[in-house]
Amino acid sequence: xxxxxxxxxxxxxxxxxxxxxxxxxxxxxxxxxxxxxxxxxxxxxxxxxxxxxxxxxxxxxxxxxxxxxxxxxxxxxxxxxxxxxxxxxxxxxxxxxxxxxxxxxxxxxxxxxxxxxxxxxxxxxxxxxxxxxxxxxxxxxxxxxxxxxxxxxxxxxxxxxxxxxxx
Amino acid sequence: xxxxxxxxxxxxxxxxxxxxxxxxxxxxxxxxxxxxxxxxxxxxxxxxxxxxxxxxxxxxxxxxxxxxxxxxxxxxxxxxxxxxxxxxxxxxxxxxxxxxxxxxxxxxxxxxxxxxxxxxxxxxxxxxxxxxxxxxxxxxxxxxxxxxxxxxxxxxxxxxxxxxxxxxxxxxxxxxxxxxxxxxxxxxxxxxxxxxxxxxxxxxxxxxxxxxxxxxxxxxxxxxxxxxxxxxxxxxxxxxxxxxxxxxxxxxxxxxxxxxxxxxxxxxxxxxxxxxxxxxxxxxxxxxxxxxxxxxxxxxxxxxxxxxxxxxxxxxxxxxxxxxxxxxxxxxxxxxxxxxxxxxxxxxxxxxxxxxxxxxxxxxxxxxxxxxxxxxxxxxxxxxxxxxxxxxxxxxxxxxxxxxxxxxxxxxxxxxxxxxxxxxxxxxxxxxxxxxxxxxxxxxxxxxxxxxxxxxxxxxxxxxxxxxxxxxxxxxxxxxxxxxxxxxxxxxxxxxxxxxxxxxxxxxxxxxxxxxxxxxxxxxxxxxxxxxxxxxxxxxxxxxxxxxxxxxxxxxxxxxxxxxxxxxxxxxxxxxxxxxxxxxxxxxxxxxxxxxxxxxxxxxxxxxxxxxxxxxxxxxxxxxxxxxxxxxxxxxxxxxxxxxxxxxxxxxxxxxxxxxxxxxxxx
Numbered sequence: 001x002x003x004x005x006x007x008x009x010x011x012x013x014x015x016x017x018x019x020x021x022x023x024x025x026x027x028x029x030x031x032x033x034x035x036x037x038x039x040x041x042x043x044x045x046x047x048x049x050x051x052x053x054x055x056x057x058x059x060x061x062x063x064x065x066x067x068x069x070x071x072x073x074x075x076x077x078x079x080x081x082x083x084x085x086x087x088x089x090x091x092x093x094x095x096x097x098x099x100x101x102x103x104x105x106x107x108x109x110x111x112x113x114x115x116x117x118x119x120x121x122x123x124x125x126x127x128x129x130x131x132x133x134x135x136x137x138x139x140x141x142x143x144x145x146x147x148x149x150x151x152x153x154x155x156x157x158x159x160x161x162x163x164x165x166x167x
Numbered sequence: 168x169x170x171x172x173x174x175x176x177x178x179x180x181x182x183x184x185x186x187x188x189x190x191x192x193x194x195x196x197x198x199x200x201x202x203x204x205x206x207x208x209x210x211x212x213x214x215x216x217x218x219x220x221x222x223x224x225x226x227x228x229x230x231x232x233x234x235x236x237x238x239x240x241x242x243x244x245x246x247x248x249x250x251x252x253x254x255x256x257x258x259x260x261x262x263x264x265x266x267x268x269x270x271x272x273x274x275x276x277x278x279x280x281x282x283x284x285x286x287x288x289x290x291x292x293x294x295x296x297x298x299x300x301x302x303x304x305x306x307x308x309x310x311x312x313x314x315x316x317x318x319x320x321x322x323x324x325x326x327x328x329x330x331x332x333x334x335x336x337x338x339x340x341x342x343x344x345x346x347x348x349x350x351x352x353x354x355x356x357x358x359x360x361x362x363x364x365x366x367x368x369x370x371x372x373x374x375x376x377x378x379x380x381x382x383x384x385x386x387x388x389x390x391x392x393x394x395x396x397x398x399x400x401x402x403x404x405x406x407x408x409x410x411x412x413x414x415x416x417x418x419x420x421x422x423x424x425x426x427x428x429x430x431x432x433x434x435x436x437x438x439x440x441x442x443x444x445x446x447x448x449x450x451x452x453x454x455x456x457x458x459x460x461x462x463x464x465x466x467x468x469x470x471x472x473x474x475x476x477x478x479x480x481x482x483x484x485x486x487x488x489x490x491x492x493x494x495x496x497x498x499x500x501x502x503x504x505x506x507x508x509x510x511x512x513x514x515x516x517x518x519x520x521x522x523x524x525x526x527x528x529x530x531x532x533x534x535x536x537x538x539x540x541x542x543x544x545x546x547x548x549x550x551x552x553x554x555x556x557x558x559x560x561x562x563x564x565x566x567x568x569x570x571x572x573x574x575x576x577x578x579x580x581x582x583x584x585x586x587x588x589x590x591x592x593x594x595x596x597x598x599x600x601x602x603x604x605x606x607x608x609x610x611x612x613x614x615x616x617x618x619x620x621x622x623x624x625x626x627x628x629x630x631x632x633x634x635x636x637x638x639x640x641x642x643x644x645x646x647x648x649x650x651x652x653x654x655x656x657x658x659x660x661x662x663x664x665x666x667x668x669x670x671x672x673x674x675x676x677x678x679x680x681x682x683x684x685x686x687x688x689x690x691x692x693x694x695x696x697x698x699x700x701x702x703x704x705x706x707x708x709x710x711x712x713x714x715x716x717x718x719x720x721x722x723x724x725x726x727x728x729x730x731x732x733x734x735x736x737x738x739x740x741x742x743x744x745x746x747x748x749x750x751x752x753x754x755x756x757x758x759x760x761x762x763x764x765x766x767x768x769x770x771x772x773x774x775x776x777x778x779x780x781x782x783x784x785x786x787x788x789x790x791x792x793x794x795x796x797x798x799x800x801x802x803x804x805x806x807x808x809x810x811x812x813x814x815x816x817x818x819x820x821x822x823x824x825x826x827x828x829x830x831x832x833x834x
Contacts, residue, residue: 028276032247043831044295048815054806057823061831080714
């Protein structure tokens with residue numbers, strides 16, 4: 001587990017973002033091309049669609065040491081795969097309940113619809129979540145509590161996957 | 168995880184290549200530090216830096232390392248994968264590696280270009296490199312699948328762009344379906360009298376092209392029709408087209424127009440769309456004399472027979488070929504195509520939105536499109552520029568940038584208004600001898616022969632006043648202003664506010680996306696820019712492609728364009744479509760879902776989630792099955808599978824978990 005060195009340096013939140021290939025990842029590229037500077041705390045993982053997001057990815061990110069998670073998908077009605085973003089929204093809504101049960105503040109896990117042309121929104125959202133999480137401070141998770149939650153969500157899944165599976 | 172666990176993939180020997188991209192990356196990321204960091208990551212055999220990884224020598228470095236057996240997997244830390252993933256995959260394949268044992272870390276668009284602080288940028292770059300290294304170790308060799316391409320092309324929109332694209336493709340021997348919403352093709356260009364800067368007669372250059380479309384054996388022309396459904400994917404689209412009833416049989420009508428003569432409406436009573444409301448038409452009409460196809464159309468909103476069923480129907484008696492058929496109904500046609508070109512065009516800005524210019528309030532305030540019809544010899548006045556009272560104007564004011572370059576309406580420059588304002592200034596002067604005032608913010612004439620045309624207008628004694636017009640009113644201050652429209656504007660070159668009394672005002676309206684652009688883009692699954700124009704894949708390198716493979720853009724649906732640019736882009740879109748269909752097949756990304764049967768419990772959760780019906784249930788095995796040809800790789804089913812039986816190539820759970828670990832754990 002990560003154990004960040006928070007005593008010596010000021011707290012810099014570590015945030016994992018999952019961006020869909022078609023809208024939000026492209027928007028983040030646009031923010032780059034347009035040189036819109038923003039906080040360096042968000043690290044992006046590209047998925048083809050926000051519908052690919054298994055709630056366990058978010059839990060795993062938090063467990064591995066992220067202080068927050070940002071999910072970016074296409075605006076409702078604009079999904080490259082018709083309605084993957086709606087499916088992501090449903091899962092996200094359910095996951096939020098679980099996170100609250102675990103005492104994880106709402107602002108730590110955020111979902112945003114960002115279209116390919118909205119580079120400025122990427123900038124705004126990343127700066128905002130960085131500030132939100134900075135204000136909340138580091139996420140000190142009890143690993144056991146998280147393990148229990150992960151198990152509750154999908155029994156037996158994590159260990160099997162961690163072994164690499166039979167690909 | 169140790170390398171030994173990756174039995175099926177061979178022992179990972181990862182090469183990490185960090186690109187400087189000149190100073191684009193090296194300016195904000197300490198590249199040597201990142202390389203040193205990468206070299207210590209698990210399974211990394213080689214870590215190098217180079218100025219431009221995407222250059223030939225850069226790619227050569229990777230290929231040499233593969234050939235020498237130093238590495239079997241590659242991480243390139245450079246720009247966005249949307250930019251160069253294909254470049255490096257191709258390079259890997261050329262070097263003898265599997266192109267899918269590759270991962271890119273986006274340290275330019277996502278790091279150096281957005282992070283002002285170098286140490287912070289370096290940290291972030293390291294995290295992304297670590298994630299890529301963790302991930303690529305779990306990649307497996309994959310192959311692209313090939314599917315055949317249907318050689319037919321669908322073109323939506325029959326303006327000059329759609330027409331040019333259709334003819335280009337049809338001349339190459341391919342079959343084209345051209346679908347146009349209006350009863351005729353021709354688009355906006357058909358409404359113009361002359362084209363700038365050559366003052367070519369618009370109809371003279373357009374009409375032959377329209378006729379060629381109609382006559383071309385390879386073109387199926389469907390006017391008065393709309394695309395209502397699109398399914399499938401690149402190379403294999405299935406499109407539903409709604410053909411609205413014209414109530415006139417297209418095959419029988421010979422275009423004699425006798426029916427229009429004989430209509431119970433002795434005179435036109437309905438606002439004529441083609442003349443932008445400056446004249447009236449009958450319920451049965453052709454939009455203009457050169458309409459293509461030259462087939463009458465009956466407007467169900469105003470036709471007495473269609474509204475009440477109580478008309479004597481003299482049109483039917485007048486029609487010798489018996490083409491009129493009131494029983495015609497809407498038809499849905501289904502066609503298949505390998506590529507789609509969208510050329511749906513634009514609409515002009517609604518001048519009434521800028522209230523202070525008095526459009527709709529003062530009868531002698533016209534929009535530029537209305538004046539285009541007035542100066543057109545085939546227009547409502549036979550080419551006479553006359554005002555609502557039938558008199559010729561003695562003084563005319565042309566107001567530039569109406570609805571353009573204004574934070575209240577559209578911020579962007581509409582690109583054609585300066586030039587068409589100059590053209591209209593010339594034409595109005597030619598027709599009326601009036602004194603003309605052009606009110607401009609900047610004069611923008613970037614195009615072949617455009618600046619020369621501006622010079623010519625300067626010599627034609629047209630007045631140019633630099634400054635945005637504040638207001639147009641009939642509020643007079645002096646007896647000379649009586650009965651005139653007063654244009655109040657600051658003359659920024661003189662530094663004074665001026666009041667210019669004129670008889671007629673022309674508002675040079677800007678270009679906007681069509682009102683239904685949003686529906687259209689959703690139908691074809693493409694994106695729009697902020698302003699609502701269809702979004703190209705890359706503004707410089709892929710200006711006619713979209714993010715949906717096989718769908719291309721032509722003309723002003725992508726942004727304001729003049730005729731030469733629209734035609735050039737239509738040619739480019741046609742060439743892209745031809746390149747696609749001539750190849751005969753497309754290679755599909757292997758990022759499809761697959762099922763590990765031994766884990767599938769047969770719960771059927773995935774079946775309902777798939778937007779492409781790519782998953783079916785095998786009741787014999789009691790497992791789900793994925794049809795790889797139908798799957799588009801969204802991964803929604805994979806996320807939902809409760810037993811982890813469904814996985815997605817290139818985005819397996821394992822790969823993503825490792826990426827998460829990499830992105831947070833090392834830095």
